[in-house]
Amino acid sequence: MAPAEDDISIEEKRVYVGSAGRIDAYVAADVGVVRAAISGDKVGEFELALREPARDVAVLGRKGESDRLAIVTDRGLRVVALDDDPDALDSPGDLDSPGDLDSPVAVGVDRRAFLVADADGGIHRVTADATATRIGDVVDPRAIDGPLVAAADGIHRVVGPDGDDAGTGPGTPGADEPSVTAVGLDDARDVTGAGVPLAATADGLHWLGNGWMTALDGPAEAVAADGDGHAMAVVDGGLRVHAAGAAESEGDGWNEDTWRAADLPVEGDAVALGYGPGISVVVTAAGTLCVDAGDGWRHQMVGARDVAGVALAVVE
Numbered sequence: 001m002a003p004a005e006d007d008i009s010i011e012e013k014r015v016y017v018g019s020a021g022r023i024d025a026y027v028a029a030d031v032g033v034v035r036a037a038i039s040g041d042k043v044g045e046f047e048l049a050l051r052e053p054a055r056d057v058a059v060l061g062r063k064g065e066s067d068r069l070a071i072v073t074d075r076g077l078r079v080v081a082l083d084d085d086p087d088a089l090d091s092p093g094d095l096d097s098p099g100d101l102d103s104p105v106a107v108g109v110d111r112r113a114f115l116v117a118d119a120d121g122g123i124h125r126v127t128a129d130a131t132a133t134r135i136g137d138v139v140d141p142r143a144i145d146g147p148l149v150a151a152a153d154g155i156h157r158v159v160g161p162d163g164d165d166a167g168t169g170p171g172t173p174g175a176d177e178p179s180v181t182a183v184g185l186d187d188a189r190d191v192t193g194a195g196v197p198l199a200a201t202a203d204g205l206h207w208l209g210n211g212w213m214t215a216l217d218g219p220a221e222a223v224a225a226d227g228d229g230h231a232m233a234v235v236d237g238g239l240r241v242h243a244a245g246a247a248e249s250e251g252d253g254w255n256e257d258t259w260r261a262a263d264l265p266v267e268g269d270a271v272a273l274g275y276g277p278g279i280s281v282v283v284t285a286a287g288t289l290c291v292d293a294g295d296g297w298r299h300q301m302v303g304a305r306d307v308a309g310v311a312l313a314v315v316e
Contacts, residue, residue, distance in 0.1 A: 022315040023276045024082075026069060027283055028054035029304035033071055034287075036302050037315075038279065041293035043300035050078075057311040058107045058144075060114060060128060067313055068128050070107045070114045077104045077116055079130040082313055101132045108144030110158055110193075115149070117141030123149060123158070123180050135160075136180025145224075146193020154185040155199050155212075184212050189220065194227035194275075196254060205233050205240075207254035215254045216240060224273035229253075232262070232273045232280060239263075239270045239282065264290050265297045276312040283307045 026049070027034040033054050036046035056072040059082070066081040103119035114126040123136045140152035147158040160178035187202035197208040200220035206212045218236030225231035229244030241262040242254065264270065268284035275281070282290040282297075287304035290297045 023279065024313045024315050025274070025276075025281055025283075025289060026057045026059065026071075026311045026313065027272070027287070027289065027302060027304055027307055028057040028071065028309040028311075029287060030306040031304050033057060034302045034304045036289055036300070038276070038281075038291055038312075041279065041291045041295060041298045043289055043291060043298070043302075046289075046300070046302045048303070054308065055105060056107050056143075056309040058109050058114060059311045059313040060109050060112075061314070062128060065128075068114075069311070069313070070116070070126065072104045072107050072116075077101055077107065077126065077130075077132075079114070079126065079128075101126070106141055106144050106149075108146065108149075108193075110144075110147045115144045115147075115158060117144060117149060117151075121151070123156070125158075125178055133178075135178045138180065138182075142188065143190040145191050148183075148191045148193040148197060148199075149180065150188035150191040150199065152187060153182065155183050155188050155191055155197075156180050157183045190222045192223050192225040192231070194225045195229065196225070198223045198225055198231060198233070198254070200233060200235070205235050209254070213254070216256055216259060222271060222273050224275055226275035230275065230280070232282065233259075234270050234273070237269070241280075264288075264299070266290065266299050272307050272310040274310045274312050277314060281310060281312060283310050 023038045025036045030053050032052050033050035035049040037044040052073050054071050058070045060068040066083050069080050069082050071078045101124050104116050105119050106117040108115050116124045116126050121137045122134050124132045124134050126132045138151040138156050143150040149156040188199050190200040192198045199206045200223040204214050205216040205220040207215045216235045220235045222234040231242040233240050239262045240259045242259050266288045268286045270282045271285045272283040280292045287302050288299050289302050290299045
């Protein structure tokens with residue numbers, strides 16, 4: 001079993017974070033947004049960065065400019081610039097809450113903008129300066145990743161000049177304006193648009209090949225991927241992991257034989273999954289942040305309950 005991060009002193013964490021580069025994990029939970037510094041597989045300092053219940057989070061990386069963090073709260077969508085100011089989340093200033101976007105429920109990133117779903121099923125494109133444009137509708141949206149939206153009526157894809165118009169999957173590319181089109185399945189709970197699309201639905205985990213193919217049977221609740229063949233999913237209550245080499249060594253690179261069960265070093269349900277450069281991140285419902293940089297899981301309680309999502313930002 002990997003050693004608990006509780007065994008590492010706060011001072012040691014600060015030294016390590018300061019010398020080995022850093023990724024910040026933003027955990028959305030009932031208490032607000034917890035920001036935790038990660039270096040390799042070690043979790044360093046963490047703090048409650050926003051004291052307001054949060055339903056979802058997403059990070060929009062921007063070369064040469066401050067990254068943007070979008071937070072779904074009961075009061076609306078908050079878009080803030082990420083910098084070294086520890087009070088930035090509580091002081092969003094001019095980037096706070098696009099005025100024409102009510103009751104957001106999920107947020108993701110597609111290319112140069114956020115995609116946000118509202119409680120009425122509206123899908124909005126929100127730019128880095130928090131300007132929102134409604135581009136389509138779905139039924140009961142649950143999650144967004146890349147150009148894909150998971151909803152009660154299946155998986156939908158954003159297509160058009162600022163969406164996915166590469167023609168690599170189902171949909172109608174080439175529209176004059178971004179739009180949303182249904183691309184199959186039913187009762188989708190989560191989706192990932194990095195690399196091979198994966199969808200978690202009520203009856204299983206599916207991957208997009210020649211149409212949607214079943215990877216794992218059983219109710220699937222969450223999925224994440226890094227775009228290079230690594231992926232994680234919560235299926236039938238357990239965490240399953242897909243290794244990058246499996247996609248190359250198997251004829252059907254995402255079928256059941258390419259996934260293995262993974263045991264976290266703590267009790268509790270895995271509810272939020274994410275990838276950063278060289279690391280896998282899992283957060284449990286009880287607020288334990290687990291990190292694997294290739295040598296097994298290490299973990300740290302971050303003081304949050306009812307975790308709803310996690311997003312990673314490269315700091316240095």
